[in-house]
Amino acid sequence: xxxxxxxxxxxxxxxxxxxxxxxxxxxxxxxxxxxxxxxxxxxxxxxxxxxxxxxxxxxxxxxxxxxxxxxxxxxxxxxxxxxxxxxxxxxxxxxxxxxxxxxxxxxxxxxxxxxxxxxxxxxxxxxxxxxxxxxx
Numbered sequence: 001x002x003x004x005x006x007x008x009x010x011x012x013x014x015x016x017x018x019x020x021x022x023x024x025x026x027x028x029x030x031x032x033x034x035x036x037x038x039x040x041x042x043x044x045x046x047x048x049x050x051x052x053x054x055x056x057x058x059x060x061x062x063x064x065x066x067x068x069x070x071x072x073x074x075x076x077x078x079x080x081x082x083x084x085x086x087x088x089x090x091x092x093x094x095x096x097x098x099x100x101x102x103x104x105x106x107x108x109x110x111x112x113x114x115x116x117x118x119x120x121x122x123x124x125x126x127x128x129x130x131x132x133x134x135x136x
Contacts, residue, residue: 096124
């Protein structure tokens with residue numbers, strides 16, 4: 001169920017937290033998110049704020065590019081890929097299952113975009129994620 005990439009991120013967060021022997025309350029406090037948010041993330045609830053997901057990844061020393069790029073950089077990657085495929089925003093949004101307004105906001109670096117919608121755009125445009133561990 002759900003997006004397989006969101007599920008992978010959830011599993012990655014959980015496994016890393018357990019490996020580091022940190023409880024949810026500690027990680028949540030360090031990431032400035034609620035324990036409820038962290039629990040939702042670890043249980044692959046897709047409708048989560050990308051900014052908050054990135055805060056958790058950062059605390060755990062994880063990088064999932066291009067998600068960890070600045071919002072502007074991520075927007076540029078999305079826009080460049082869309083244009084390389086000669087898609088306008090309306091067509092690309094339709095193909096990705098998001099609104100043109102959301103796609104525009106993502107491309108322009110709006111904060112607090114939802115992880116599930118970002119993943120829909122990345123998947124729809126064929127942008128692959130790459131996980132790196134920064135804690136070594």
